[in-house]
Amino acid sequence: MFLKRSAYKMHYLVHDPSAGVYKCDECPRTFNFKSQYDSHTRTHRGDRPYQCPVCLKSFSEKFNLKTHERIHTGDRPFECPVCTKRFAQSSAVTTHLRVHTGERPYPCTICNKAFATSFTLSNHMRYHSGDRPFECPECRKTFSQKGNLATHMKKQHSMTISNMPVTSTPGIASLRAAAAASRILAVTASASGLGGRVLEREETC
Incomplete structure (x- = not known):
């Protein structure tokens, strides 16, 4: 029940995404409200x-800023219904629940290993592509994982990192090459009696 016709119209648009009147010039997305479009x-x-x-980090959305500020305040308003662990974001609860359910909705298209988040899948794909976007500022050694860079800098240079930028991302060509290499490796392993794929892992120091 709505007291005003305008309120009803706004509510109706929420349930009818095809009625979007604001179209993005950069991508195919449309929006029902100008605030969403902006x-x-x-x-x-x-x-x-x-x-x-506090830390001067900036965001495109006010909502994202409010969520970020919980890092500084320690506020954890969202609770896991299974183990009562608390989180700053509701999406983090959804991801965390996969620990309990065992759900792995993000499979690797090369080796069929599956992951709980798209982020961990992206990290895994660097093993196939050979992409090593994290570079040590001291010795220029590169790593596919930020954690490996952090370990290297701590052990070799007695340094820590806070936010190393990713300087490159796996390209389609490199992923296709990795896929071909993976198939060759699988055939070689099968012929030698190993019967499986072997992924070479980088050293952390």
Whole structure:
């Protein structure tokens, strides 16, 4: 029940995504409300008008800033219904629940190993592509995983890192080459009686 016809119209649009009247010029997405459209277009422009007063990190969405601020306040309003562990974001609870359910919805298309998050799948794909986007600023050695770089810097240079940027991402060509190499490796392993794939893991120091 709505007291005003305008309120009903706004509510109806929520249930009818095809009625979007604001179309993004950069991608096919459409939006029902101008506020949604304005928020989305900032992602294309790279605008980040909302800045954290504590660490000065900036965000394109006010909601993302509010979520980020929980890092500084320690607020954890979302609780796992299984183990009562608490999280700053509701999406983190969804991801965490896969620990209990064993769900792995993100499979690798090369070796069929599956992962709980798209982030861990992206990290895994670097083993296949050979991409090593994390570079040590001291000795220029590169790593596929940020954690391996952190271990290297601590052991070899007695240094720590806070936020090393990713300088490259796996390209389609490199992933296809990795897929071909993976198939060759599988055939070689099968012929030698190993019967499985072997992934070479990098050293952390």
